Amino acid sequence: MLIDFTMSNYRSYKDQATLSLETGERLRKRSKQNTIKISSSLSLLKNLAIFGANGSGKSSVVxxxxxxxxxxxLPTTDISQQLPFFPFKLNNFSENEPTKFEINFLKNNYKYNYSFSYSQNEIKTEQLRVASGSKFKILFERKDGKILKSPQKQSSSKQNTRKNVLFLYSLQANNYAHAINVFDWFKNDLVVFGSTASFDTFDNQLMDNSxxxxxxxxxxxASDVNILGITYRDIDIPVSQTNFRDVFNNSIRESKNFLDxxxxxxxxxxxxxxxDSAGNVIGTExxxxxxxxxxxxxxxxxxLAIINSQFHNNHKTLVFDEFEEGLHFEMAIALVNLFNSEQNNNQFILTTHQLELLNSNLRVDQIYFAExxxxxxxxxxxxxxxxxxxVSRADITFSKRYIKGQFGAVPTINMEALQESLKPQTNLKESSNVQKKNKS
Structure with a gap:
């Protein structure tokens, strides 16, 4: 499970920014529903929502x-391949500095701290620490592009790590247990919806269970989406067919008839x-x-994520950008309340413009703002x-106080200027006519 995520010099975040899922100190409200108790000293939030104006930096966190x-x-394939590098560009110093990511999470009863910084061409620093109790131990470390500390019996991993590849990847490929844990958490437990997420992430043969x-x-x-049920098909994929989407767009009959x-x-x-045409039910589709x-x-x-967690006792971190997209606000509120229920054992991180969510069953430590x-x-x-x-007044909702600007992160929109900018411009038409005459 995710404890916190920190980044700096990435897109619009010039300075360090941290998203923490640790519960706020001395907060007791809805602790049974909204939090997961890990130990006597650590409890984590099941849900966290980021609010803010357009272009404020919400999506950059995701x-x-x-x-x-x-x-x-997904490591680079050769020494010449550049790393995806998006530093803060509006400062002449930071645009030439490395981007840094750092994360703390739990996996297989270990607490991991993993960080690295990089430029377009190389990994500058990298460190992995682990704790089974309260104290961290450094497992490997990289500084100024050089691996200074590495696990025992991993000299070949060190030698085979290019400057534009993370040492972690080399270690997990060489069966180093802690590196495998970290790699597996990123690959399978951190799910960003809309990009890497797919339904088989959570299916895992669950649909075989009645x-x-x-x-x-x-x-x-219960969600009122006008669906009777759910089913599946295991569709054969031909050797020559590399794009699953093309197969998926074929009819079921055609897909089953592939012989190769x-x-x-x-x-x-x-x-x-x-x-039928008279509105009578004639079957299912x-x-x-x-x-x-x-x-x-x-x-x-x-x-699927919640049911998967119930059956396999796992804990995934699901991330949604523009969470309200395609959802009626009542459905969005119902889902947020479901995230913060005893039935859920996952973590849900979302960005949203839907101010009504500020009035759902969220604690103050579950609400973030980007500005x-x-x-x-x-x-x-x-x-x-x-x-x-x-934040303690019960007579004024968070959404009303947010709109009034009490918490910042509110867009400043000049409606008069917007309307003025879209007025018909006669001089533009005249200018266009002049250009046509000059061409003729």
Missing amino acids: DGLLLMKQLVT KVKKELTNFLR SETSKRFLFTVHKKF EIPVSAESTGTKRILMIA KNYRGESDLYSLFDYSSDQ
């Missing part, structure tokens, strides 16, 4: 997590009522999940950072 995941799991199918069907019906197939992939389908709306796919992904200053620098801060007298 992008940063995704980029760190990609750098860990109880799971029943639970999922009941959830979808060597492997298969599971695809999920939703079950709907089918009607199965529709590929990929053809469903964004909101329906999001609801299905969330349901950008006049220099184009983003800042990330928690509502928990405000004094208790600013």
Whole structure:
């Protein structure tokens, strides 16, 4: 599970910004529903929401997590390949400095601290620390591009690590246990929806279980998405077919008739009522999940993640950018309340413009704001950072206080200037006519 994520000199974040899922000190509200108790000294939030104006830096937090995941799991292929590098460009000093990512998380009863910094051409620093109790131990360290400390019996990993590849990747490829744990967390436990996330991340043969199918069907019906149930097909994939989407767009019959197939992939389908021209139900129709709306796919992904956690006792960290996309605000609120329920054992991180979510069952330590200053620098801060007298009043909702600007991060929109900018400009038409005459 994710404890915290820190980044600096990345996109609009010139200075260090930290997103923490540790519970706020001395907060007791909804601790049974909204938090997961790890030990006597550590409790983690099940849900965290980031609010802010357009262009404030909300999406950059999600992008940063995704980029760190990609750098860990998808290494460069040769020494000439450049790393994806997006430093803060609005400062002549920072644009030439490395980007740095740091993360703390739990995996297999270990607490890991992993960090690295890099430029377009090389990894500058890298460090992995582990703790089974309260004290951290350094497992390996890299400074100024050089690996100074490495695990025992891993000299070959050290020698085979290029300057534009993380040492962690080399170690996990050489079966170093702690590196495998870290790699597996990034690959399988950190799920960024809309990019790397797919339904088989959570399926894991769950759909073979009749109880799971029943639970999922009941959830979808309760969500009022007009779906009777869910089913799947294991479709053979031909050797020559490298794009699963092309196979998926073929009919089921055609997909099953491939004779040169060597492997298969599971695809999920939703079950709907089918009607005749008079409006009578004549049967059911199965529709590929990929053809469903964004909101329906999001609801299905969330349901599968929660059910998967119940059956396998695992804990994933799911990240959603623009969470409200495709969701009615009542459904969005219902899902946030579900995140913060005893049934859920996962973590859900989301960015949103939907102010109604400020009035759902969120604690102050679960609410973050992103704000950008006049220099184009983003800042990330928690509502928990405000004094208790600013957030404790029960007679005014958080959304109303946010709109009034009490917590910052509110867009300043000049409506009069917007309207003025779109007025018909007669001189533009005259200028266009002059240009045509000059051409003739």
